[in-house]
Amino acid sequence: MYSFTEENYLKAIYKLSDNNGSGVSTNSIAENIQTKAASVTDMIKKLSDKKLLKYEKYKGVNLTQKGKDVAIQTIRKHRIWEVFLHEKLKFGWEEVHEIAEQLEHIQSELLINKLDEFLGYPTHDPHGDPIPGENGEFHNNAFVSLDTVEANKKVILSGVINHSVPFLQHLKKIDLTLGQKLMVIEINEYDRSLKLLLNGKIEIFISNEVAKNILVK
Amino acid sequence: MYSFTEENYLKAIYKLSDNNGSGVSTNSIAENIQTKAASVTDMIKKLSDKKLLKYEKYKGVNLTQKGKDVAIQTIRKHRIWEVFLHEKLKFGWEEVHEIAEQLEHIQSELLINKLDEFLGYPTHDPHGDPIPGENGEFHNNAFVSLDTVEANKKVILSGVINHSVPFLQHLKKIDLTLGQKLMVIEINEYDRSLKLLLNGKIEIFISNEVAKNILVK
């Protein structure tokens, strides 16, 4: 139905939208998708012709419902494949994204629904991001970032904000993976770095920078 | 490394080669890949520049070792994905090929090796075709077509020659699927149609046309 490239543009625009009707800028798309602004303008015209987005010259773009649907289905496929790679093939959470970038473009509704069933209808991907349903419904996460949690409250690591490979590798190294039970036991006033207790046993220290990029519930 | 299109050409040429050094013709490639002869000539030049095949004008092409390697790895990926779709996602053997045509182009050696492991290192795909190893080694099947089997000999359905969807659907409908134990109990001289005994219980009739396209061991 739609090309890899078209799906990638729609996904990028979807992620860059703040739903304030503000219009996603050409430059931000170019940066996100690693291409040049001129190329973005060209593609935008094509997507506009196909009624996937609304485009006003120099004013940025907004996805139509049709465009959002395609973007969300692509994200759904991406995240379901990530679960497969992590749960079944035992890829690390820092490895799954790159491969899912390819798999998300496989065209077969039946495939993704059967895969979803095979995985037991997962609700979140290996990074804690929610998996939209078959009809695009999004149950939003009510996670908070770890640097806002008060001391002595038990929480569970449920997601990350920074999805970069080095960050995910670092967390894995210090045993901070999805589902980890933890408690903030000390907040240093000076730099807001934290002392955590993992599983009620091991104590570790993390910087505020790291804490800000961890989501818990 | 190589584009979808390049991999598809190499796979087609590999399958059309009889290893008699005879050179695969432009037309046969065009037919196989559903394109026009002129397009094939263009692509052949490109693949020749990349040392994936040897090309002599008007004389057809022969894959180099490098070209064969790419073709075999693509076939390996195709067949491993077919096993996954059939065994894990419960797709029918007539449904897997089309989706595997897409999945075979996913680029990640690690992915295919982990998938292979996850599936328990299968040796054959859902159609009985052998799966080449990581280093391209091919253990050749010693199957014979059912129309050459003598009466009252127990055999196992181990593959098919015709891979078309209607043929595979038909076999499934009459319970002739991979692994089925059967015995030829009657060969009609007139049209060489057969009476089979399935699992030592059920009797069915098949035409010679069908028998010729079934492989057993």
Added chain:
DNA sequence: ATATAAATTTAGATTTGTCTAAAATTAATA
């Protein structure tokens, strides 16, 4: 051997997606 047919290649276009450089528009600043 010559004529005809079939297969193959070339020439010239087209589509998709990209790019650079230049022009146009909008935003920022003095």
Added chain:
DNA sequence: TATTAATTTTAGACAAATCTAAATTTATAT
């Protein structure tokens, strides 16, 4: 407000893969 800066668009080109129509080469048949 006038000038500069940043952003965006246009113009023109290019690579990949494809096509049609015409030219060339090889195969087949008289």
